[in-house]
Amino acid sequence: MLWLACALLAIGSDAAHAAEWDLVVRHALIVDGTGKPAVPGELAVRGGRIAALGSTVAGAGTREIDAGGLVLAPGFVDVHTHAEDILRGPDAVNFVRMGVTTVIVGNCGASLLDVAGFFRDLESAHPAINVGTLVGHNAVRGQVMGSSFMRPPTDDELAKMRGLLEKAMRDGAMGLSSGLIYLPGKYAQTEELIDLAKVAARHHGLYASHVRDEQAGLPEALQEAFRIGREAGLPVELSHLKLSGNLIQEQPAETVAALDRAKAAGLTTQVVEALAAARRSGLRVTQDLYGYSSTYGFLERLLPKALQGETPEALGKRLADPATRTQLAADMKAELLAAGRTDYSHVVLVNPRRYRSLKNLGVPEATRQRRGTDSLDAQIDLMLGILQNGGATIILYEMSEDELRPLLQLPETMIASDSGAFQGSGELRHPRNYGSAARILARYVRTEKLLPLPEAVRKMTSLPATTFQIKDRGELRVGAWADLVIFDPATVQDRSTYAAPNQPATGFRAVIVNGVVAAENDAQTTGRGGRPVRRGQ
Ligand SMILES: [Zn+2]
Structure with missing residues (x-):
């Protein structure tokens, strides 16, 4: 009898042990998002957050994943997206399948204006990934000025624009975005943007800009963004930074003779120097880009x-x-x-x-x-x-990897897809929608060795999370949300091509959002653990 009692006790204690963690990842190579070198380790999740992290984790999990030596990193944070449509496609297959667990929407001046309502809708839609938003200058301007926009706003209109922005910032928007090649923002003068950016600054938000010129006029366009940051007193995020245009040509080979390589290289150097000078002057400047030498836009x-x-x-x-x-x-x-x-x-x-x-x-x-x-x-x-x-x-082949690589390597560059949320099929688009994050790991880390793995992961995790004030994400540490990605650095691969862009990436053992497994062995699960992300929360 005594023996039986002991055995029951032991079982009881085992049962208590089994309940210790919701999820444990074992035998992983931990790349924590800060840029530190990889170390072998294990991680436990409880209540949607990382509860233990170390070389080993004692106690069993309700669910255990053996990473088999693969990389365990924070889920990727994609700060430049146009995924407002996630309410219609909450599975967000393209993002989940390339390891993205948090997106920021409302870029390039285009956003919803009712941020509180958007967050409520997100709560009921239960998307697979976390979502934060910027407030778009074009949205604000369009709402107030309507079809009469080829002019500066009146004082009254500007006050109304401030009011809309103020409310969105209070409701948790990350900052103000602009799209200065689009309507109606194209007609805004710098002073208008400074005025509005001051509202975002009061709430400690940032200014994210699709600048006025991404071609030969890029250096001047950057100066406008810097001036807005300086005079309004807030950090500047340069959206999808790129040098494109007729003078920069990659392929086809027969046109290479027409290349003005020296001119393009000179412009790139000029851009890199302008960024450095702005930072030296004390301005907080960061940028995001996608790792493709083609753009997607309108005819x-x-x-x-x-x-x-x-x-x-x-x-x-x-x-x-x-x-x-x-x-x-x-x-x-x-x-x-x-x-x-x-x-x-x-x-x-x-x-x-x-x-x-x-x-x-x-x-x-x-x-x-x-x-x-x-x-x-x-x-x-x-x-x-x-x-x-x-x-x-259209897809425009008018960028060059020679211009892309130096920008990609800058320590303040993060990786973003410029993508909407897609469900695995649909119209032809740019391959970056399904491949962006995976392509960085496959092409620029593994094949070209342009970036060390921990640095590439930092560009997709802690750097974007810190820049956009996304609290407790982008880093593996106890107390942070359990947004996790487990991938094989030897096989991770973007599969989307120009001819067949709607192909999810592969090489992902698991993608986990707030402790909920969203994808496993390159297949999406039914788990949708995403939450709204408010500035600073
Ligand atoms: Zn844009």
């Missing part, structure tokens, strides 16, 4: 700069007038030839609104199909025709 982007940002109606009117149209075509042709190009083979039509048969074709190929010739005049005419018929999104 309008190929028009002469003066015509970008016109309303669709104004542009339609212009194109309907034969003389204006002829002049416009001549201007586009001159601009292209001056850049050393002979055609638009660097442009792929992704989703033409009306000409659906041209989906995913390069402009010369699309023109051949439609017009039976791919002469430059016919290419331009086709593009103007598409613009008159609802427009199209």
Whole structure:
């Protein structure tokens, strides 16, 4: 009997032991997000937070994951997204499957205005990942100025804009975002932005900007962002920092002869120096970028700069007038030839609104199909025709990895996808949506060895979390939220390509959000543990 009592006691004690942790990750290589070298270790989760972390963790978990020596890191924090649509697609497959556990939405000036309402909706939608938001300048400006926006606001309008921003900041927005190539923000003067950024500054938010020029005018555009940060007194985040434009060409090889490499390299050096000088002056400046040498945008982007940002109606009117149209075509042709190009083979039509048969074709190929010739005049005419018929999104191959790499290596650069939330299928888009984080680990860490693994992880975890004041995330330490990713550094891989962009990344043993397993062995689970993320909370 005594023996039986002892055995029961032992069982009882085992049972108590088993309940000690909700989840334990064993045999992991811990990369904690701070940039420190990897160390072998184990981690335990209780109540959605990291409860124990060390070379070993005593006591069993209700659930145990043997990492088998794979990397255990904080879940990735993607600060530049357009995932407001996560309410419609709460599984956020593209993010979960590449290890992203927190996103910031409301970038490039476009956001929801009712932040409190958005957070309430998120709470009931139970997304798979955590979501925070910026307040968009274009959203605020559009709400107050309506269709009369090609001018500075009146004092009264500016006061109303301040009021909307003030409320959003109180409700937990991370700061003010701007998109100064888009409507109506394009018509805002620097003073207006400084005035509004002061509201964000009072709430200790930041200013995130899609600057006015990402081409040859980038150095000047950066100066405007710095001035706003300096005069409003808040940190500046440069969104999807890149040097693009006609003078920077990567492929195809036959056009390389036209490259003005020295000019592009000089611009890159100028940008790196401008960033360093701003930081030396005491300004807090950070930047995010995606690791691809192509961009995604609208066909309008190929028009002469003066015509970008016109309303669709104004542009339609212009194109309907034969003389204006002829002049416009001549201007586009001159601009292209001056850049050393002979055609638009660097442009792929992704989703033409009306000409659906041209989906995913390069402009010369699309023109051949439609017009039976791919002469430059016919290419331009086709593009103007598409613009008159609802427009199209495009992928532009006009960046170079030579320009990307030095920016990627800067210690203040974080990785972001510039993506919406997707469910595993849908329209063709840019491969960064499904591949961004994984591509950094595969291409720039493993293949090119451009970044050490702990540094790449820091750029995707503690750096973004600290910059955007996301509390208790982005770092593996006791007390932090259990946002975790376990991946194999030898096999982690982005699978999305230009031809097939909707392919989730692979090499992820597990992705865990607030202690809830969201993906396992490269498959999404039904677990959705995401929460709203308010500034500083
Ligand atoms: Zn943008």
